[in-house]
Every structure is written in C-alpha cells, then in structure tokens.
Amino acid sequence: MSGQSETRRNEALASNLIIAAQVGDTPAFGRLVSMYQSDVRRFLLKMTKGDHAFADDMAQDTFVKAFANITSYRREAAFSSWLYSIAYRVFLDNVKRDNRRQHLLEAHASGSENTTKSASSRSLEAEFDIEKALATLKVAEKTAIVLCLQEGFSHTDAALIMALPIGTVKSHIARGREVLKQQLRVWQKHLQEEQ
C-alpha cells in the first residue's frame, strides 16, 4: 500500500522533527505538516464525501490542535496514528455541531453527488465508483475501511484512532466489506443487463 509505506518512511524522518516541535520549534512542525498534509487531507476528504473546502478547514484544525498538544504525544503509537485520531475527533465534533452536515454521519443508499470518480477506468469493473459506494456505508464502517484498507493502518492502530475496541473495528470492516460487495454485485448485474 503506497500510503502505508510512505507513512512508515515518514515516521523515521519525523522523529527528530517531533522532538524539535515539542520544544516549540514552529518551522520543524511546518515540515511535519508538509509530510503529513496529504494523508490527513485525503482521509478527511473521504470522510466528507469530497467536500474539499470543509476537509481542508478540518485538516488545518487538526494540525493546529496537534501543535497545541504535541507535548502530550508520548510515542506510544505512531505519529500518523496520533494525527489521524485528532483528525477523526475534529471530523466528529464538526459534523455533530453543524446541523447541515449531519448527513455525513448517516449511510446513504445512493451516495453523494459530489463524490470523486475512481482514478482508473481501464475496465468496466474499474468504472465502479468506489467513493460513491463508500458513501453508502455508516460512518464507523467507512472510517474503519478507509483506515485499514486504504490508508494501510493495522486493526490495532485503527482501534486507537477511532477509540473503539479492536473487535468492533473488525466487525465494522467485515460489515462494510459486505455492503461494498453487494454494491459491486448490483453494478455487475446492471452491466450484464445493459450488454
């Protein structure tokens, strides 16, 4: 997984920057932001079903909170897991506070209209819009799937990020996977009928 290998490389490089940031070195924290911005923004973009502006606002809040609390980071988990846990809490807090965005916490049968298309469309199956399919999952199922199957986190890390027991995370993944498979079956059936 590209995200996972990059994250692992970053962890080693980030170690010295974290120590510097913990004594108030803002430029060092800037380098950390630069290293992790893509991962955090992509995660929040998926959580917001493609709302770039909202995702970026929350990503900024995530890094501001991370800087304010960086002295409490004790290396018990990977820095990326710690950042994602802040991002997830920021997402839940923002969505719960904003009535207009309550739909982001609910599963939708047809998905959202502003979801991005899958990058590859080399085959008929690849045109199956995975982002739209993800939008049909419940928020916890979607988060668990995104963290473990897309971002490459282990079940333990995902449990830490979501502040849930590991067994619950596994069940969310299993249920989410099943819903995605059902969606794919419907898509394949639809294709066969068209041909």
Added chain:
Amino acid sequence: MKPIDEINENLIEDLLVESTTKIDDEGFTQRTLEKIQSEQARNRWIIRLALVAASLICVSFFPYFQLASLLEYPLATNISVATTVIVALLTPIVALLMIGEN
C-alpha cells in the same frame, strides 16, 4: 476458477487502493503555519490580559487591606502581606511579557 465473491473481494481491495492519491500541498502548509502563529499570538494576549486583570484586582484591594492592617485586624494583616507579594510578583511578569512582545 475462483468464485465470484472472491474475485469481487480482490476487486474491491484493488479499487480501494487505487483511490489513494497524493494531494499536492498548494500552500496548505503555509496557511496552517500562519493559523498556528495567529493562535499563538491570540493565546499570548489572553494570558497578558488575565495577568493585567489579576494585577488590577490585587492593586485595587491593596489600600483596603493596608488600612485594615493599620487598624490591627489580624486576618487583614495576613491578606495584606499576601496581596503585597502577589502584586510584587505579577507586576514584573506582566511588564516582562509586554516588553518581550514589543
């Protein structure tokens, strides 16, 4: 031949991995650092204001406690000593904070 469910399982994993694209910075880091710096400046002002307010409260009560201690009211004497110490400590801290920022 693999069962269709197994194929679909692999296909879903492939599609999920395919959609992890890197997002370009496009000034995000700069904007975030600016926000952090403005938050830090705001927090420093809040601390300064709190210290100034605390100093003013202590200073405004100071004459009453001095007067009470002159009238040999023992509790007031203790409070008078305490407020003197607090004012003596807070005033240089506030002054240093003000000078340090300007």
